[in-house]
Amino acid sequence: MAAAASSTTLKPSASAATISGFRRLPLSTTFGVTTLSFRHRRDQPRRFVVLSMDAKPTILVAEKLGEAGVNLLKEFANVDCSYNLSPEELCTKISLCDALIVRSGTKVNREVFESSGGRLKVVGRAGVGIDNVDLAAATEHGCLVVNAPTANTVAAAEHGIALLTAMARNIAQADASVKAG
Template sequence: MSAAASSTISVATTNPLKSLSLSSRSPLPSASSISFPSRNPRRLVLVSCTTGDGSKPTILVAEKLGDAGVKLLEDFANVDCSYNMTPEELNTKISLCDALIVRSGTKVGREVFESSRGRLKVVGRAGVGIDNVDLRAATEFGCLVVNAPTANTIAAAEHGIALLAAMARNVAQADASVKAGM
């Protein structure tokens, strides 16, 4: 893969005002596309992805994801699901990967980007924040960091309604009285 090769990453939504295209003179992913379905029918995200030599990229999934998400990734990439890795194991494996998907339990620090030796091109955070990713190091190494800010909004709303219903029905008091033998 030539470091001087020109490539483009495109992220498009069904709203033409919210499309984004990034061009680079580095070996960033390009070519085929992948779409992520959304609960909102007006929202569809398309991301282009292959390596510079035409082969499938390798994605390291460092924390448990849903089976449907992993199957979707397997259609477009070589997926390595390695959970509960130590920081040393992550630093060793990352040199063989083009992308990394984490949740909140894996810290992606400067050591990870240094260990990747420039191969890591995108870190995906399956969740709201990106506080577990060193953004300064990612920028220095030319790595794109993305997250899913609305991924759990429905689950959070359902949880809130369940807590309100539990409070209205005195579930905590009933549980305590049963445990006390009353």
């Protein structure tokens, strides 16, 4: 087992070694992850995971996100912020990316997953629903789809309280009266 000087070898726990999906997990060499087999028992190989931090993943941010969030991503990944991409442009760019972050405007369909050539491993939806992501195609291509279901709960609650206050104080009528003179 020859590992680079900047690599760390992690040994899975006994329970992790027995998980059947552990050996079948598709790992991207872009993230610098390689699996090596060693004998655990005579009849079964034992898996070790070697993580190398030399290679940074590439994340495509296809829609506008907050600057603080993008800066967090830039600390550990190469971030490509390309907004308002056509479906053809998205399919072209996705072949160079390991992860994709979208909001509700970008449709991530089967063509996007096929264009990635198996490199795309994660689609992150910055919002509640995942109706703009083809989950069947993501599953077929071994791509994880995640979302942020509670990301806007505080803003939604604040907006609801503001609407109730506006209704109780007749803000709409007062606004119309001021505009009418």
